[in-house]
Amino acid sequence: MKRILSVTICILLILASFSACGKAGEAAETPQPEEIETGSEETSGLAEEELPLPDHLDRAVFRGVENYGSITASEVQRDGSDCYLFEVDGKTYELAIRRTPGFDIQNLLMEGYSYSVDLKDSVVTAVQLLDEMTEYQPVIQAEPGLRTLKNFLATCFEPMGTALYVYGGNWNWQDDGSSVLSTHIGVPGTWVDFYRSQDVHYTYADDYHKSASYYPYGGWNEYYYAGTDCSGYAGWAVYNTINTVDGEKGYVTGASRQAKLFAEQYNFGTWTSDPFNTEEDPLQPGDMISTPSHIWICVGKCSDGSILAIHSTVTASSVGTQGGGVQLSAVNPNGYSKDCDAYRLACEYTEKYFSDWASRYPIVMKDYGKYVDFPRDNKNTGRFRWSLDDTTGLSDPDGYASMSAEEVLSDLFNFSE
Numbered sequence: 001m002k003r004i005l006s007v008t009i010c011i012l013l014i015l016a017s018f019s020a021c022g023k024a025g026e027a028a029e030t031p032q033p034e035e036i037e038t039g040s041e042e043t044s045g046l047a048e049e050e051l052p053l054p055d056h057l058d059r060a061v062f063r064g065v066e067n068y069g070s071i072t073a074s075e076v077q078r079d080g081s082d083c084y085l086f087e088v089d090g091k092t093y094e095l096a097i098r099r100t101p102g103f104d105i106q107n108l109l110m111e112g113y114s115y116s117v118d119l120k121d122s123v124v125t126a127v128q129l130l131d132e133m134t135e136y137q138p139v140i141q142a143e144p145g146l147r148t149l150k151n152f153l154a155t156c157f158e159p160m161g162t163a164l165y166v167y168g169g170n171w172n173w174q175d176d177g178s179s180v181l182s183t184h185i186g187v188p189g190t191w192v193d194f195y196r197s198q199d200v201h202y203t204y205a206d207d208y209h210k211s212a213s214y215y216p217y218g219g220w221n222e223y224y225y226a227g228t229d230c231s232g233y234a235g236w237a238v239y240n241t242i243n244t245v246d247g248e249k250g251y252v253t254g255a256s257r258q259a260k261l262f263a264e265q266y267n268f269g270t271w272t273s274d275p276f277n278t279e280e281d282p283l284q285p286g287d288m289i290s291t292p293s294h295i296w297i298c299v300g301k302c303s304d305g306s307i308l309a310i311h312s313t314v315t316a317s318s319v320g321t322q323g324g325g326v327q328l329s330a331v332n333p334n335g336y337s338k339d340c341d342a343y344r345l346a347c348e349y350t351e352k353y354f355s356d357w358a359s360r361y362p363i364v365m366k367d368y369g370k371y372v373d374f375p376r377d378n379k380n381t382g383r384f385r386w387s388l389d390d391t392t393g394l395s396d397p398d399g400y401a402s403m404s405a406e407e408v409l410s411d412l413f414n415f416s417e
Helices: 002-029 033-038 073-077 149-157 189-197 230-242 255-264 341-353 355-360 405-416
Strands: 056-065 084-088 091-097 114-120 123-129 269-272 288-290 295-301 307-313 325-331 382-386
Touching (some): 056 091, 230 295, 255 288, 307 341, 307 405, 325 341
Parallel strands (some): 091 123
Antiparallel strands (some): 056 084, 056 114, 269 382, 288 295, 288 382
């Protein structure tokens, strides 16, 4: 009997021992409360892009549009298109921008500049530029709003030597009118920054490397702020002569009809599509000429009949790349011969006052047939001339309308000194 009882006790002890071991195993595998709250390293390390974006990004550098050069305007403008790149502390965010009829946010964005960015549901709703604009002291200092012929020509010279040619430059982002910089008083600091960031190898278009080009291949003006094309420049020059504050109605429109609109829409003067620069109707300082593909401004005629022009135009650099910008050119009725006073003057003043530009871009001759004696098939092309009645147009107390190109330059550059 004792022997049976002893065996029974042993069996019970063994069973009790197995039961205790099983509970201990369960306890060892059950996560502790603090482990559940904090999560393991694997569960807490979610990919950063999966985390919700903040409502605000500070000092976000705009890096442009993803796939620039291949993406189209319709894709970029589509609601929810997260192709706008912003960088904060080395991290790049691909964001969408709230669409407005005037593309208000896009018209404030400039590559390489820092912004305060507001977001809602991961969509940009507002931006504010944080960087200070570069101050620039032009060689010739004009006076905004001083409506004289001399001041208009002085204004035309302000960006010379520091504004590169950018196709669509000074047009708005959506390419249907004036940019915010075309209604800016003074030379935009972004023109100066962009010029200083480039060298003799700058090219306004690169069909072989579209993603690195400044040409609006996609149909919108990504680099509207970087420089200016011919009509953007003419619109800016008129605005700075007529206006005294930023942000009023601008004058940028298609080059081939811009001269006509200065007369017929704004009533600043007269326009003709008839042949001009004749003995009875010679070109004079301040005239603006719209050709079928360009607009340029007459600085004056020389004693030998050659014409000095100022404009934003594409020209080859000293190494052959197609760049250019706001500069002087010579137009010779006798062909492309450089043996003329306009060419001599353009070289002399550019080399003396804009030496860095002169080292990049040689002075070029422009085709008289394309600049003056062009076909009149396009009824919008022709010559605009300022009214000098001191009411609707400008006044001319300095007598510039009757000056030669030599006299205009001599007086303007003495004025600057």
